[in-house]
Amino acid sequence: MTTLPPPNPLTPPAPRSQATVAPGDGMLAVDAVSKFYGSVVAVSDVTFDVGPGVTALLGPNGAGKSTLFRMLCGLTPPSRGAVRVLGCDPRDDRDVRGRIGLVPQQDALFDHLSASDFVEFAARSHAVHDPTQAAQAALGEVDLLEVGAKPVGQFSKGMRQRVKVATALVNDPEVLILDEPLTGLDPVQRRRMIELFHRLGDDGRCVLVSSHVLDEVARLGSRVLVIAQGRLVATGDYRDLRELMDHRPHRFRIEVSDPRRVAAALVDRGLVSGLTLDGSVIEVETLDVDAFGRQLLPLVVDAGARVTEMRPLDDDLESVFRYLVEGR
């Protein structure tokens, strides 16, 4: 089979460990956690472990991402199950709170403070050794050093978002929990922020980032936790997840010099379950990727044609997400 290309040029280096479904020694461990608000089930029986590196928590609006994040930070207790951050209960353990950096979803900041004062307050309240220097460094990391003296109340949405990221970084946390941190950022800042997250993950920190924007998640990395309607739907590398979707045909786009002949040969050999011709392009659906990959090139050669391009159409995150979350 043809090796599938990475989803995006910004895909990070291979992570040190993977998100797994079983609770274990991960930096974040969620074990059979449920959260109810009266009769509303926000999170239902979720179990996973997350280790160092960047992991994306993916889910549609209202899936329970923010509730899960609030439980991971101890802001609300689980109704059932247990949450562990670095082996501790974040709700009760005062010390572990100093090892977490959170970017909350809400836009709220202390608007009367300058960006420097805001981040410095965070540094002081984390007992950082040199809070002023730490605040400057964190603001520099998000390109806000020059406007640090301005009140955050005067900042744009994107700048406020970066202030929140600086606040999350200032205590040098081992665990970063970032709830939709790219919201409101322009494309350049978005790219820089994603690079920063990768760098932090490569340092050995656990960086858990939530989003409902598939393109963002694809850029954040291939490791995902997919949550829908409060339940954990899938976890792992989304390309591996695609491979697990056996009964769902894989789709490829093939550009060849003699498309009609190649198409007829593909049908004759029973390699495809569906096929569309459009000029020199053939789009095929196949259930047996291995056989398709092995036999395609000999078949093309036998037909006296040449392949000028071939690429998969549905190994992207969107395809996986739509299958997992929307069942289509």
Add this chain to the structure above:
Amino acid sequence: MAVSDARIVERGFQRYEGPRSGVVGAIRSVAWQSARATLGLGRPARSKIFPVIAVVIAYVPAIVFVGISVLIPGDIVDPEEVADYASYYGFITLAIFLFAALVAPEMLVTDRRNGMLALYLSTPLHRGTYLAAKAIAVAGTLALVTIGPPLLVLAGYTFDGSGPDGVDAWLLVLVRIVLSGVAISAALMAVSMAASSVTDRKAFAAIGIILLVFASSAFAGALVDGADASVYWRMLDVSSMPFELVFRIFGQEGNFPDLATWAVIAANLAWTAAGVAVVAWRYLRLVIAR
């Protein structure tokens, strides 16, 4: 040869082609939903606690008076002597003020803080019609405690046989009760909406309403009672004027007999107009960022 299996999966945005209720429908909808949210209807039980307490406080005297009327024979105690319709408000003034301090901030400030105002203004509503909807909601909700309790007293007395004699008298009391409730609701609606339009914190708006009510009373009292100023300075007392008007509507002298009825009416109109003007001024200048 396989045929194309192309199919439309997402039909995307569909224009609504059904009937539209227009601006009137939008006003009705905003007013009703605002009242529902403020009273905690359709919200968790804890959201209902305070509205329910305020409403209960307003109705308790009515229940007590009707109870006295039912349990104690009329030749021993005349219910009208315990509390007539006009002086009933004296028992529930604090509850009405507290209710006003809850209602208007909840209805106006919340929309500005959570971005709903921008959403409303993207509908057929503009600032004027939006404020009209809110005014209806505030006044309508206040009517729960300004019209409801005396109506309950009237109904109780009527069923007990100690109510007004004859249909004409009964209807006259009914009209007076409704007029009184409308007058109080209108004045408090305007004042409380004004206070709620100048601050983006519900808490401060609520305090502002209460302080305005008490400070105006203290100020007017100091001028008239303390400094022997003209009795017409009493018109500055926003906490007394609506209730003084109620006495006049029922044909009684009230607490300030030296003050002419036209002055009481003018004071109420002026307070209402001033409140509306402040709200209009604030909302015309308001920059809606989100």
Add this chain to the structure above:
Amino acid sequence: MAQIEETTALRRVPPATAIVLCYRLILRQLLTPGRIVVLTLLALVATVSAFALGVADASLDDGVGLLAGLGFGVVVPVVCLVFGGAAIGDLRDDKTLVYVWLRPIDRWPVVVGAAAAAATLAAPITLIPLTLAAAGTGVGNSVVPATLLAGVVGVVAYTAVFTLFGVVLKRFIVWGLAYILIMEGFVAQAGPGVARFALRKYTRSILVDITGADLDLADFSLAVGVITPLVVAVVAVAVAAWRLRSMDID
């Protein structure tokens, strides 16, 4: 990024540092010109009224009655409600409490810092006008120290209680107003039994004990009048700290 690349060490914020941090943060949050001006004007109403009484040669009972009614019945509780309730209530409202909560600090220093910040603002706004009012009544030398002592006790107790309101109740201002206007101003007038649950009765008792004025519902000794509100303040802070620890944070 040098800071982030350092090895993470276990860090704890000492309680005293946490109190100072929260105090400074919340003080700046509460210190808005609108609040200061409006509440100062409210307090000055008591001062002006007291001077008017003084000009009219009022009796001791009238002078102390004005201070007890307007000063300790309205000004002190309302000012303390605005600052005490908002100390943590505003953070909850704004959803910024998370920036204080998710820190390696205990809960009680947060509440103590918040209550202290509220009291810092409430004290001058109430005590200075009320002390001037006490002097302005001209009804005796003992009225000023009585007002000062009752004011300090009232500010501490009301601020702590309303800080608790801000932690526990979403509509803390309306509940606080209900407590001031209905519980203290109406229900507590029903008799001495119910009046025990009104802080106003204790400040009133201090005024009466020191000045010798004759007011209703003011029959506690000076010691009870001072100690009980302070105990209430400590309990309120403790409950607020406990609640802050166990509550859901947005």
